[in-house]
Amino acid sequence: MAEPLLRAPKGTRDLLHPASARFRALGDVFARVANGAGYGQVILPMFEHVEVFHRLGEATDVVTKEMFEFDDRGGRRLALRPEQTASAVRAFVENRPMLPWKAWYAGPNFRAENVQKGRYRQFDQVGVEVLGLDDALIDTEVIALAWDFFRTLGLRDMTLLVNSLGDAGDRARYVDALREYFNSRAAELSEQSRETLARNPLRVLDSKRREDASVVAEAPLLADHLSEAAAEHFARVQDGLRAVGVPFTVSPRLVRGLDYYVRTTFEIQSSALDAAQSAIGGGGRYDGLVEQLGGDPTPGIGFALGVERTLLACDAEGAFTLGETGVDVFVVDTTGGLEALTLTHELRRAGVAADRAFENRSMKSQMKAADRSGARFALLVGTDERDAGEVTLRDLRSDTGQLRVARTDVLDAVKKALA
């Protein structure tokens, strides 16, 4: 094969039709679900001042090694967004919308990491953010929204994991307890986990390495360090989930990688996915983030769903398949092409999706093109029709045959046939 001179950069890919249509359709479904729940879209810049993302936590991988950074000509340090929560919060602080602010977003994010199945350097997320509500039942709403969206797509093979990291004080106390525990058994941990321990003891809980399993399994539980208020909040979230019929599993070791999470965290995994990356969505509370970005103390919660992974999960379950996406009418013209030109344009101007063949090919060839186009009807113009001032309307999707109509009645006939 002649190697292409240029190819899409590592971790990026082209989506051609019909994959692109499916991608867009997923976004449309999400927009409908979110709009229908009272969320309004926020469209955010794809790059920000790096400081915006440093608030995600100086120790997180996303910030320390996965950001695409660059300087603009004015010497400002910028970064392609690795996620959109930080941008959304920045926009909230900057624009001061009315509370509560319920926003949804969709679009690409960028992380400079190595690729594997379900992980790309440019990847799309859809998500929501709610600023200004402390009510545990908004946690439930947000989680249920993600769940119901996946259900709407047709996904069934999913697991919802929920946990509470406690409030900021609980979290700090728990991290101390964890550090002490892991340090006491550091000799049993893998080398990588010992390094992680130095940076962030919480994330040692995430280790999937076999040699860490027993140490992790016996680690102190977050649940034992929750304040009364945090425990009550978490219980109410769970009551809410039961009330709306969203099945869940409490996962005491679900910590997630962004440092800003407090209290409720959750993750939705697809068990249909045969990849290492089975989390198709996740989110949680980030009550301190608005303040860190310069705003008044404001509670916040949200989620982000990975579009590529979701589509992968849909593939695995045979869900969210798209039907025919063809035009309504395909015009076949063996008299030179002028008739096809005028007919397609008349149809298009009347709102009928129409296409045609070029280069004056044989009728057989044009009919094959008509069939491939997915059109319901073919409009044929040969010398007979032209001389008679007529066209032939042929149904391509059933064997009801074809009929001749006067050239001047084409629009009416087509609209009637499509109705």
Added chain:
RNA sequence: GUGGCCGUAGCUCAGCUGGCAGAGCGCCGCGUUGUGGUCGCGGAUGUCGCGGGUUCAAAUCCCGUCGGUCACCCCA
């Protein structure tokens, strides 16, 4: 950054104990000098990723390199 596997037609891949570059699908044409979808017949398409080496001879063996993919870490 590290490791496993893979690079052959537009796509999916066979060929790999060295000996004429193949199949299926797709595409084009014909059967039907005005009719697609089924069927039959015919046809076009290759820097065998790239560079070097071994050999009478390399898609096949060796070295290097680039790319892809999966995995670790972490995340959607």
